[in-house]
Amino acid sequence: MSCIDDISEFGFWEGFFVAHWERREEVLWIELSGHDDRHLVCDGCGCDCRSVHDTTRRVVRDLPILDAPVLLVVPRCRVACPNCGPKLERLPWLDRHARLTRRLVQSVVRLVSVLPVSQVAAFFALHWSTVKAIDKRHLEATLPPLSAEGLEVLAMDEFALHKGHRYATVVIDPRRKRVLWVGNGNSRTAVRPFFEALGAAGCRRIRAVAMDMNAAFALEVKEHCPYAEIVYDLFHVVSKYGREVIDRVRVDEANRLRDDKPARKVIKSARWLLLRNPENLPGEAAKIRLAELLEANQALMITYVLKDDLREIWRQPSRKMAIKAWNEWIRRALASAVKPLVRFAKRLLPYRDGIISHAKWQINTSILEGFNNKIKVIKRMAYGYRDSEYFFMKIKAAFPGVP
Known part of the structure; x- marks a missing residue:
């Protein structure tokens, strides 16, 4: 005693x-x-x-x-x-x-920042809802409010919230690598609260917004940010090209060769070979196999070459050179006589300005792909979140940005 x-x-x-x-x-x-x-x-x-x-x-x-x-x-x-x-x-x-004493609350907060709520609750012999409430109050008190100070460019993307095509939208400052806002949905109505929270003065400061080819995002940016340029991301455009052009041409060519079983099998099994970038091919054997495949099939050769040339538009150092590369690519695509490629080129025409804008604003959503991977880890650690507001606060806390 x-x-x-x-x-x-x-x-x-x-x-x-x-x-x-x-x-x-x-x-x-x-x-x-x-x-x-x-x-x-x-x-x-x-x-x-x-x-x-x-x-x-x-x-x-x-x-x-x-x-x-x-x-x-x-x-x-x-x-x-x-x-x-x-x-x-x-x-x-x-x-x-x-x-609970402040000491215990502070210990819970420190531990729940690196472990799931259920494990922290078990460690301290507390109820799950008690630990969650402690962490949520701490996040509400410590997360900085949305501010437009020093904010000039944005990047927007969506991520899967639950199974069944339920999505959330995340907006980041790509220069400081911080999450600014997260909200349910990926429609115009869903992202509007972000621009309303940013305020009219803050929206006028925005000069460029990187995004995928989401019409809802683009329309909302144009309505709220009068001086902002849309910048379409390379990854999403090339990914769309792979699905709508390369995959379609590969399937069409395989169907055309249905009577030639060996040739059909070669084309059917070449999906990932065709979708990979040349520098990412796994070894010399894959390069030789690709060269033989393209030499034997003209339609696949055209679509593969134009896929690599499409990427070159984003690599141009000036707007003038980007316009030149765009015009040349569109001319060749429309003249290719490959129906999926011609169809894709026509659909891409309305996105011209947003693609060319990358030459001026060297921003993209690639950083968001890394963010999305960590978001999946946060969600997986907790076996999912029933409280979206709490989940979104955990995401913002995980990406506070660099000074």
Whole structure:
């Protein structure tokens, strides 16, 4: 008992000393008593008080001592405040009406930043909802508000929230690598709250926004950001080219060769060979196989060559050179006589300005692909989130950006 009395003198429970302690079924119960000369402060106005109105006893959880769970029996005083009337006494280690000490709350916050809520709850023997509520309150208090200060460019993308084509939209500052906003849905209505939160003055500061070929995003940016240029991302355009042109031509050519089983099998099994960039081919054998395939099939040769040439538009150092590369690519695509390629080129025409804008604004959504991978890890660690607001706050906390 003397050891516990000594511990109390180190300020673990400022203003109180240990009056009694005992172990009950592996739980350490510590009864505290207030020092007669302690400084009484009103929790409402913060003024000094001289008298106590009344006292109640409250059971409070604290951090374990030597691996033993700790329950404190704390006398909670209501002081006779001259300004507020009867009011709770302010304690530096225990919040108003709290059943957990600040030490325990801070430990929960530190641990839940790296572990799932369920594991932290099990570690501290707390209910899952208690740990979640602690973390959510901490995030609400510490996450910075949305600010347009120094913000000139944005990047927007969507990610899968749940199975069944349910999506959320994330908006980032690509230069500072921080998440600015996350919201449910990927429609115009869904992303509008971001621009409303940014404000009219903030929207006027935006000069460029990188995105995929999402018409809803583009229309909303044009409505709210009058000086912003749309910048379409290379990855999404080339990915669309792979699905709508290369895959379609490969299937058509395989069907044309249905009577030639060996040739058909070669083309049918060449999907990833054709979709890979030349520099990413796995070994010399793959390069030889690709060269033989393209030499034997003219339609695949045309679509493969134009896929690589399409990427060159994003590599131009000036707007003038980007326009030249665009015009040349469109001319060759329309003259190719490969129906899926011609169809894709015509569909791409309305996106011309956004593709060419990349020469001026060297931004893209590739950083968002990395963000999306980490978002998947956050979601997987928790086995999913039922509270979208909490999930979105966890995402923002994971990407605070660089100064």
